[in-house]
Amino acid sequence: MKNIDLDNLPKHIGIIMDGNGRWAKKRFLPRLAGHKEGMKRVIDIVEKSCRLGIKTLTLYAFSTENWKRPKEEVNGLMDILVVYINSQLKRILENNIIFRVIGDYSKLPKPVVKLLDDSIEKSKNNSGMVLNIALNYGGRSEIIFSIKTLVNDIVNNKISLNNLNEENFKDYLYTKENSDVDLIIRTGGEKRISNFMLYQLAYSEFYFTDILWPEFSENDLCDAIFDFQNRNRRFGGV
Numbered sequence: 001m002k003n004i005d006l007d008n009l010p011k012h013i014g015i016i017m018d019g020n021g022r023w024a025k026k027r028f029l030p031r032l033a034g035h036k037e038g039m040k041r042v043i044d045i046v047e048k049s050c051r052l053g054i055k056t057l058t059l060y061a062f063s064t065e066n067w068k069r070p071k072e073e074v075n076g077l078m079d080i081l082v083v084y085i086n087s088q089l090k091r092i093l094e095n096n097i098i099f100r101v102i103g104d105y106s107k108l109p110k111p112v113v114k115l116l117d118d119s120i121e122k123s124k125n126n127s128g129m130v131l132n133i134a135l136n137y138g139g140r141s142e143i144i145f146s147i148k149t150l151v152n153d154i155v156n157n158k159i160s161l162n163n164l165n166e167e168n169f170k171d172y173l174y175t176k177e178n179s180d181v182d183l184i185i186r187t188g189g190e191k192r193i194s195n196f197m198l199y200q201l202a203y204s205e206f207y208f209t210d211i212l213w214p215e216f217s218e219n220d221l222c223d224a225i226f227d228f229q230n231r232n233r234r235f236g237g238v
């Protein structure tokens with residue numbers, strides 16, 4: 001295991017958890033078996049990130065484009081989400097984690113929305129790691145949502161157009177209370193962003209790995225952090 005520097009951790013890690021379907025296919029299993037195994041990795045990675053002292057962890061679980069999948073798969077993913085929360089909420093609360101959802105999750109099945117709202121409410125006074133689950137999330141739709149809210153505030157004289165800048169625009173994003181994403185990890189071998197955190201990634205470091213999400217271990221997370229710590233982030237400077 002690589003020796004990571006605990007004083008130089010990425011504050012905000014985003015993970016595009018990809019490769020569940022291919023993991024299942026390799027084993028001649030249905031795609032949902034891959035998603036179920038993937039859920040176990042979510043448990044491990046949340047726990048590890050929390051123990052390391054990561055401030056914000058954002059997990060891409062369901063994109064605005066994932067509705068294109070067969071109905072059975074979408075329903076299965078919703079069921080897995082429910083199982084995840086029902087089995088993990090206690091642990092999440094014990095770990096002082098602030099549970100949040102980014103994305104328009106009102107479009108999810110009603111019982112799921114209620115469960116999410118309850119979990120958000122129960123954990124809102126915690127003070128540890130922020131765990132953002134991205135559900136019905138798309139970077140473009142987030143930007144459009146932000147602009148709609150912003151225009152509404154301009155019309156209602158809550159903010160003036162002249163005063164709008166990068167700093168206060170951030171307050172309109174789903175991630176308004178989080179810092180920009182420092183490290184984006186994508187498992188499953190594809191080298192693309194697939195509509196994840198388009199605004200927040202302006203200066204992110206990218207870590208692409210062929211490891212399929214159901215096989216992504218705590219050690220692999222440390223490898224990604226180690227890699228991040230050996231990059232030279234210049235932010236346009238020298």
Ligand code: IPE
Pocket residue numbers: 017018019020021022023061062063066077188
């Ligand atoms: C990622 O795994 C999980 C979701 C998008 C919900 P995939 O289901 O995309 O797995 P692959 O890419 O088909 O292997």
Ligand code: IPE
Pocket residue numbers: 016017018060061062063066190192194
């Ligand atoms: C990205 O994975 C979305 C999530 C991990 C939730 P996809 O499998 O949907 O992305 P594409 O289709 O390969 O771009």
Ligand code: MG
Pocket residue numbers: 018019020188
């Ligand atoms: Mg995929």
